[in-house]
Amino acid sequence: MRAGLFIALIAAAWLGGQVHDSLAQTQPSASQREPAKAPPRKESVPRKETGRSADPYTVGFVAGTPQCTEFAIAQDIASMLASGQETGPHGEVALRVLPIVGNGGTRNVLDVLTLAGADVAIAPVVLVDRLREAKTFGDISDKLAYIAPLYIEEFHLLARPEIAGLTDLAGKRVNLGEDGSAGAVLGREVLNRLGVKISESNLGPDAALEGMQKGDISAALLVSGKPVSFLARTGQADGIHFLPIPYSKELMQQDYLPSTLRHEDYPNIIGVDAPVDTIAIKSALYAYNWPARNERFGLLELFVQTLFTRFPEFLGDAHHPKWREVNLAALLPGWRRFRPAERWLQQQTGGEAALRKAFGRFLESQPAANPPDREELFREFLRWRERNPGR
Known part of the structure; x- marks a missing residue:
């Protein structure tokens, strides 16, 4: 009996060892379970999802964070283009625009390059140029x-x-925005060019402002078109103010432009006679260059025709002031224009033709006696266009 018990124990130990060895072969090691941290490859273009969209009438519009002007512009387009359209047999809207939250930087470009439902995006020109030149996502020219x-x-x-100038930021914690955003990529570059060494933080706008109010963060950068509604609502809490960023043509070369933040832009932060000098970058509306045979190409063609035809409606007071800086016919050196946009501009002999024609009809409706100055008349015209979008 003792011999039988001894043999049973040996058999159990042997079976346990076999099970352990089997599990060791099937389970990955700790190093296998952890994702590899190899640098991203730069020679291959990200693959675009080309399957049929769940909604073939919806254009995906990648913008910035919800607090930024780029998202407000996308919402302007979505709201305007949704109005005044005929609907389908089941009540569906013929053309819809769906704003998609991005980071205003590299993610916007990557989303358009990869996601089937992302067709267009607002992105800084200098940032897209850098991605193309460095082949970060491969050759994206086409x-x-x-x-x-x-x-x-x-x-x-x-x-x-306590921060009076850029030099006071040396060694301090400064938030440049989410990783990959325009603020993170270009803000880092600008501060390095200016010789300001900081401790970088990468938080969203809300968290950054809260960190400043608590004293955890000394400064925060946001790159977006003025006025940014998120900042316009911000008061001079705890003495928070804008820092000037000096513009130097030799230092900034052709990548940056001089600009100014004024009381009219941020009345709760900037005094009436205390403008703040800063720098700026150009932005553009990019599209995925769908092949003409793809259904998304036809959808984007309709999007362009509708947006360009109704562009004068965006110039009214109800929409963001940045619309008044847009010239649809302007060129973007080094890039090809989306083919339907180029055709529309050629047919219309310039993006301002429709606006001037509408302005002429507006003048005909005004009394001839004691006309106001042209600027005030133009503003009245824009308000008239909002009340009469079809004329």
Whole structure:
């Protein structure tokens, strides 16, 4: 009996060892379970999802964070284009625009290059140029096309009261925005060019402002078109103010432009006679260069025709002031324009033709006696256009 018990124990131990060895062969090691941290490859273009969209009438519009002007512009387009259209047999809207939250930087470009439902995006021109030159996502020259240049995006550098100038930021914690955003990529570059060494933080706008109010962050950068509604609602809490960013043609070369933040832009932060000098970058509306045989090409063609035809409606007071900087016919050197946009401009002999024709009809409706000055008359015309969108 003892011999039988001894043999049973040996058999159990042997079976346990076999099970352990089997599990060791099937389970990955700790190093296998952890994702590899190899640098991203730069020679291959990200693959675009080309399957049929769940909604073939919806254009995916990648913008910035919900607090930024780029998202407000996307919402302007979505709201305007949804109105005044005929619907389908089941009540569906013929053309819809779906704003998609991005980071205003590299993610916007990557989303358009990869996601089936992402067709267009607002992105800084200098950033897209850098991605193309460095081949970060491979050769994207034929994958992206521009619909139109848009407006400039200003650098907004908020600082705590003890920070009087850029030199005071040396060694301090400064938030440049989410990783890959225009603020993170270009803000880092600008501060390095200016010789300001900081401790970088990469938080969203809300978290950055909260960190400044608590004293955890000394300054925060936001790159977006002025006025940014998120900042316009911000008061001079705890002495938070804008820091000037000096413009130097030799230092900035052709990548950046001089700009100014004024009391009219941020009355709760900037005094009446205390403008703040800063720098800015150009932005543009880019599209995925769908092949003509793809259903998304036809959808984008309808999007361009509708947007360009109704462009004068965006110039009224109800929409963001940045619309008044847009010239649809302007060129973007080094890039090809999306083919339907180029055809529309050629047919219309310039993006301003429809606006001038509408302005002439407006003048005919005004009394001839004691006309106001042209600027005031033009503003009245824009308000008239909003009340009479079909004329």
